[in-house]
Amino acid sequence: MSPWIKTLVYIALGVIAVWTLMPIYWMINVSLKVGLEVYEVFSASLSLDNYVRLFRGDFQRYLSNTAYLAFLTTSISLLLSIPAAYSLSKLPISRLLARGLLVWTLFSRTIPPIVLILPIYVMFSQLRLSDNLSAVAIAYQVYTLPFSLWMMLSFFRSTPREVEEAARVDGAGPITLLIRILLPLTMPGITVTAIFSILMSWNEFLYAVILLHSLKNYTVPLIIASYISEWGVKWGEMAAAGLISSLPMLLFTGYVQRHIVLGFMKR
Amino acid sequence: MPTRREFLKIAGVGLGSLLVGVGAGYYLGSLGSSPTTVTTAPTTPKPPETYSLSILGRDAEHHDINTAVIDFFTRENTNFKIEYSPLSYASLYDKMVLALQQGSAAYDLIYMDDPWLPQFGERGWLTDLEALAKETGVQLDLGDFPGVLIDVGRSPYKTGKIVALPQMGNVQIFAYRKDVFDKLGLPEPATWTDVLNACEKIKASGLVEYPVAFRGVKGNPVATAFQPILYAFGGKILSDDLKKSALDSKAVEALEFLLQLKKYAPPGVENFNTPDVRDRLVGGRIAMSTETWPGWIKDADNPALSKVPGLLAYTTTPGERTKPSPLLGVWYWGIPAASQNKAAALRFILYSISARMQKIMAILKGLPPVRISVGEDKELAGLRRWIPIQVKSLNVAVPRPRTPLWPKIEDIFGSYVNQVLAGVIKPGDAVSAMSAEIDKVLSS
Amino acid sequence: MKLLPFLLILPALTVLLFVTVYPIVSVLYYSLHSYNIITGEFRFTGLQEYLDLLQDPVFQISVRNTLIFSLAATFLQTFLGLSIAVIINQEIRGKRYLVPLIVLPNMFSAVIVSSMWKLMLEYDTGLVNHILRALGFQPLPWLTSIDLALLSIVIIDTWQWTPICFLILYAGLQSIPKELYEAALVDGAPPYRTFLHITLPLLKPYITLVLLLRSIDTFRLFDKVYVLTGGGPAHATETISLYIFKTGLVFWDIGKASAASFLMLILILAVSAFYIKKVMFE
Numbered sequence: 006m007s008p009w010i011k012t013l014v015y016i017a018l019g020v021i022a023v024w025t026l027m028p029i030y031w032m033i034n035v036s037l038k039v040g041l042e043v044y045e046v047f048s049a050s051l052s053l054d055n056y057v058r059l060f061r062g063d064f065q066r067y068l069s070n071t072a073y074l075a076f077l078t079t080s081i082s083l084l085l086s087i088p089a090a091y092s093l094s095k096l097p098i099s100r101l102l103a104r105g106l107l108v109w110t111l112f113s114r115t116i117p118p119i120v121l122i123l124p125i126y127v128m129f130s131q132l133r134l135s136d137n138l139s140a141v142a143i144a145y146q147v148y149t150l151p152f153s154l155w156m157m158l159s160f161f162r163s164t165p166r167e168v169e170e171a172a173r174v175d176g177a178g179p180i181t182l183l184i185r186i187l188l189p190l191t192m193p194g195i196t197v198t199a200i201f202s203i204l205m206s207w208n209e210f211l212y213a214v215i216l217l218h219s220l221k222n223y224t225v226p227l228i229i230a231s232y233i234s235e236w237g238v239k240w241g242e243m244a245a246a247g248l249i250s251s252l253p254m255l256l257f258t259g260y261v262q263r264h265i266v267l268g269f270m271k272r
Numbered sequence: 273m274p275t276r277r278e279f280l281k282i283a284g285v286g287l288g289s290l291l292v293g294v295g296a297g298y299y300l301g302s303l304g305s306s307p308t309t310v311t312t313a314p315t316t317p318k319p320p321e322t323y324s325l326s327i328l329g330r331d332a333e334h335h336d337i338n339t340a341v342i343d344f345f346t347r348e349n350t351n352f353k354i355e356y357s358p359l360s361y362a363s364l365y366d367k368m369v370l371a372l373q374q375g376s377a378a379y380d381l382i383y384m385d386d387p388w389l390p391q392f393g394e395r396g397w398l399t400d401l402e403a404l405a406k407e408t409g410v411q412l413d414l415g416d417f418p419g420v421l422i423d424v425g426r427s428p429y430k431t432g433k434i435v436a437l438p439q440m441g442n443v444q445i446f447a448y449r450k451d452v453f454d455k456l457g458l459p460e461p462a463t464w465t466d467v468l469n470a471c472e473k474i475k476a477s478g479l480v481e482y483p484v485a486f487r488g489v490k491g492n493p494v495a496t497a498f499q500p501i502l503y504a505f506g507g508k509i510l511s512d513d514l515k516k517s518a519l520d521s522k523a524v525e526a527l528e529f530l531l532q533l534k535k536y537a538p539p540g541v542e543n544f545n546t547p548d549v550r551d552r553l554v555g556g557r558i559a560m561s562t563e564t565w566p567g568w569i570k571d572a573d574n575p576a577l578s579k580v581p582g583l584l585a586y587t588t589t590p591g592e593r594t595k596p597s598p599l600l601g602v603w604y605w606g607i608p609a610a611s612q613n614k615a616a617a618l619r620f621i622l623y624s625i626s627a628r629m630q631k632i633m634a635i636l637k638g639l640p641p642v643r644i645s646v647g648e649d650k651e652l653a654g655l656r657r658w659i660p661i662q663v664k665s666l667n668v669a670v671p672r673p674r675t676p677l678w679p680k681i682e683d684i685f686g687s688y689v690n691q692v693l694a695g696v697i698k699p700g701d702a703v704s705a706m707s708a709e710i711d712k713v714l715s716s
Numbered sequence: 717m718k719l720l721p722f723l724l725i726l727p728a729l730t731v732l733l734f735v736t737v738y739p740i741v742s743v744l745y746y747s748l749h750s751y752n753i754i755t756g757e758f759r760f761t762g763l764q765e766y767l768d769l770l771q772d773p774v775f776q777i778s779v780r781n782t783l784i785f786s787l788a789a790t791f792l793q794t795f796l797g798l799s800i801a802v803i804i805n806q807e808i809r810g811k812r813y814l815v816p817l818i819v820l821p822n823m824f825s826a827v828i829v830s831s832m833w834k835l836m837l838e839y840d841t842g843l844v845n846h847i848l849r850a851l852g853f854q855p856l857p858w859l860t861s862i863d864l865a866l867l868s869i870v871i872i873d874t875w876q877w878t879p880i881c882f883l884i885l886y887a888g889l890q891s892i893p894k895e896l897y898e899a900a901l902v903d904g905a906p907p908y909r910t911f912l913h914i915t916l917p918l919l920k921p922y923i924t925l926v927l928l929l930r931s932i933d934t935f936r937l938f939d940k941v942y943v944l945t946g947g948g949p950a951h952a953t954e955t956i957s958l959y960i961f962k963t964g965l966v967f968w969d970i971g972k973a974s975a976a977s978f979l980m981l982i983l984i985l986a987v988s989a990f991y992i993k994k995v996m997f998e
Contacts, residue, residue, distance in 0.1 A: 010806075014803055014806050014808060015808070017803050018803065018804075018808070018814070021800055021803070021818065022817070024875070025817065025818055025820060025821060025875075025879075026817075026820075027836075027843075028821070028829070028832055028833060028836065028875060029820060029821070031832055031835070031836055031843060032824075032828070032832050035832065035835065043835060044835075044838070044841040045841070046841070046843055046846050081731075084727075085727050085728040085731055086728055088724040088725070088727070088728070089724060089725040089727070089728035089729070091724060092720075092721040092722075092724035092725045093725065096720065096721035096724070097721060098721035098722065098725070099722075102722070102725075106725060106729060106732075107996060108992055108996060109732065109736070109737075110732065111988075111991060111992045111995055111996060112988050112992060113732065113735075113736045114932070114991070115932045115984055115987060115988040115991055115992075116736065116740075116981060116984070116988075117935060117936035117956075117957060117980055117981070117984060118936060119936065119938060119956075119957040119960045119961060119977065119980070120739070120740070120743065120960075120977040120978075120980055120981050121735065121736060121739040121740070121743075122739075123739070123742075123743060123746070123960075123964050123965075123970060123973055123974060123977060124738065124739040124742035124743060124746070125735070125739055126965070127742075127753065127970070128738075130753075143731070143734075143735065144735065146731050146732070146735050147735045147736065150728065150731060150732060150735075151732070154728065155995075179720060180720075207825075208824070208825035208826065210825065210826060210827055210938075210939045210942075211938050211939065211957075215961075215965060225825070226825045226826075226827045226828075229825065229827045229828055229831070230827050230943060233831070233943070238831075240831075240835065243828065243831055244828070244832065246828070247824055247825070247828030247831075247832070250825070250828075251823045251824050251825075251828075254823045255820075255823055258816070258819065258823065259816060265819070265883060266883050266884060266886075266887040269880050269883055269884060270884055270887075270925060270929075
């Protein structure tokens with residue numbers, strides 16, 4: 006590279022870094038300010054009050070609600086998608102059915118979620134399932150099930166044929182093959198799929214705001230939105246909550262770095 | 273020794289089944305605790321010694337205030353157990369309507385915003401509190417409340433039975449910077465014209481960044497901010513029989529006044545919501561807030577949270593052609609018709625709205641009281657400076673039109689006032705367009 | 717034994733039917749009725765809801781805003797993502813740390829992202845206008861003016877989602893064999909020609925995927941307008957999702973909201989078909 010271009014590239018990198026980090030720096034900054042100081046661009050005071058107040062205000066409860074919902078959603082998705090993806094990729098199944106199912110899962114990915122929520126809302130209130138975290142995990146399958154199915158499908162397809170054939174020669178049936186051979190082989194893929202499903206439900210807002218009502222069931226995005234009220238906005242607590250709740254996601258994506266692109270391409 | 277792969281497999285399966293197990297358990301647990309109709313035998317020989325009440329109410333500051341009242345109450349009445357379920361504004365309305373519609377006995381007490389009362393009352397969802405008081409031998413002494421608060425608690429409005437009693441006396445007041453007004457020799461504004469004159473002088477003086485601010489964002493906020501101006505100019509939204517729109521040339525005039533006011537407001541006022549106005553008022557960036565809710569200023573005298581401690585003064589919202597007409601936003605207690613614990617619920621309501629409790633809550637949590645005597649309390653006036661004006665404002669306050677269709681009408685009204693403010697439609701055109709749309713809603 | 721493959725997909729199929737097919741059929745059914753949960757009204761009205769909807773100026777504006785937002789955000793984010801990918805793909809040090817850093821914005825929920833940007837875009841006190849003033853420009857009423865509100869939301873969405881466009885396109889760039897570039901270098905082709913004739917054609921499947929994914933996601937815009945503007949000022953940031961939310965879940969007009977939902981589904985169908993074709997058959 007010529008030194009000219011090199012300089013330009015580094016300038017561009019600087020701009021990208023500032024653009025990316027500025028709002029995050031701002032979030033950290035706001036989380037350390039109290040009251041009206043959030044409106045001052047330069048203020049020296051630093052305080053951990055917001056973090057203290059957050060946990061006095063039951064923030065751990067909202068974190069655990071969010072985690073519970075994310076893990077339940079993900080477990081359901083995996084339990085449903087692993088056998089289905091196995092069947093579609095390895096077993097003799099009607100081509101028409103397989104095609105149909107796959108096309109429909111892709112179509113579901115493109116449906117705007119608001120389109121599906123009205124009937125789900127009506128049905129949940131008739132069945133007295135609204136305001137129930139576990140029921141929301143079912144609704145979240147709209148997001149995670151098609152995704153998990155496609156992810157698992159691509160992992161199963163990439164396993165070497167020889168391993169299966171060897172197992173078949175040893176007399177293993179299809180279920181044994183799945184549990185003994187394929188699951189261990191695709192465990193890294195399952196982890197990546199799980200992490201992405203967790204990420205999807207962790208930050209979900211639309212279905213949560215519609216289906217969850219009481220404070221005791223709130224997830225983190227809902228409690229953050231509730232800091233904006235007719236009494237004013239709790240900016241500091243909001244920023245602190247945003248930072249704390251995204252820490253697990255940062256760790257997770259650090260962990261799946263190698264597969265991160267695949268995850269985002271399929272989601 | 274299991275190999276690493278086997279270990280992963282076992283761990284995976286174990287974790288999976290654990291999660292499913294927890295999920296199932298949680299789900300069953302929540303089914304068990306979901307509200308079901310409780311039927312008590314009508315011929316119980318002895319009244320139960322303990323009472324348990326379940327309350328459906330608001331979150332945030334309302335939650336803090338109401339749970340504090342509950343703390344006091346259960347400490348003095350140890351045979352009561354009270355559970356309070358807090359919900360956000362929108363969820364509260366939905367959940368309440370669904371519970372009331374199904375005749376659910378899950379809640380013994382509900383905490384309601386005043387515009388909901390016409391609908392709830394009309395449908396017969398609420399208990400007649402006068403009759404209940406008589407039945408249980410309790411005195412219902414209402415002389416200490418501003419008349420309009422009791423009228424609003426009646427169904428139908430003014431003339432019917434009392435179905436709700438006020439807890440939180442929210443009402444708009446006018447806030448201004450006493451120091452700025454004194455320096456410029458300006459009188460306390462009594463009319464909207466006074467406000468406009470003050471704006472001009474303050475702008476010329478450069479003492480404050482902007483003379484005035486108000487909520488301009490579409491929907492409920494701008495509708496609420498504009499109503500005291502509309503009423504002071506002699507305008508009305510609905511006819512007295514609530515059958516059609518009554519917006520006329522006075523509304524046009526009031527909208528034109530709003531545009532005058534906008535010239536002195538910060539840029540972007542057409543998208544201002546509560547925090548935008550509230551934080552500018554308490555942050556010392558504006559000299560006047562045309563509609564100020566008690567919750568906004570409860571920390572205004574606290575130097576740690578305010579830039580203007582001791583500098584704000586309060587008065588009722590100005591008049592113009594007619595008397596001042598601040599808007600009422602009071603929260604009420606009611607007892608669902610299906611409740612099985614009505615007598616106990618009434619006992620709690622009367623405790624909560626007692627003068628003693630209203631004063632304690634005003635001191636502790638900044639609750640805007642609903643009683644005249646509390647508003648005249650000297651000790652309280654020293655601690656919470658806005659309370660005398662707030663209770664005085666309750667006496668002249670105007671409730672929002674008493675129709676169950678109000679939410680839809682408010683949406684239309686708030687949308688057009690916002691468009692006028694944003695400059696995309698002229699006041700005259702806006703008034704005829706919203707009249708037509710409101711008439712359509714009322715006739716369907 | 718022949719049943720096993722079917723039995724294994726049955727649970728997934730059932731749940732998928734329950735969360736997608738059932739709602740779509742119901743939405744179509746509701747949309748032919750005047751249906752209000754609060755008043756309990758439910759009667760057949762045929763296509764009336766659709767006719768009302770198409771004449772509703774707010775719905776028309778919502779559709780227009782949604783399309784403008786979707787197009788602008790999709791192209792801007794893809795363009796920026798591609799530019800960043802090309803820059804990072806140069807031989808520079810510290811690449812390993814740059815990639816995770818660039819992805820950071822996507823780890824936050826839209827609610828918190830929107831709120832922090834609201835503070836930064838404040839007219840008097842926000843950071844962005846401070847910088848503009850320091851550079852000698854006029855401050856701008858970002859979220860509060862009719863002309864800029866939708867653009868501001870495009871910017872916020874771009875901050876949050878460009879990283880993902882970058883990730884996918886970067887993966888695409890890295891999949892291009894180095895030898896191709898070396899051959900071009902030997903031929904003495906200038907860099908822009910290499911880019912136009914080697915990089916872009918080979919990157920095309922990735923670019924298409926990014927364009928599709930982003931248009932699908934931006935079309936459903938809800939969280940940001942819900943938190944930031946509520947659809948205002950005037951109707952400058954009304955979107956179809958927000959319209960359905962308000963009509964259906966605030967005013968309980970389920971019939972009209974369902975009609976809007978069904979029309980929204982029809983609007984996305986072209987993109988859906990393209991996306992299915994791409995993922996399924998390529």
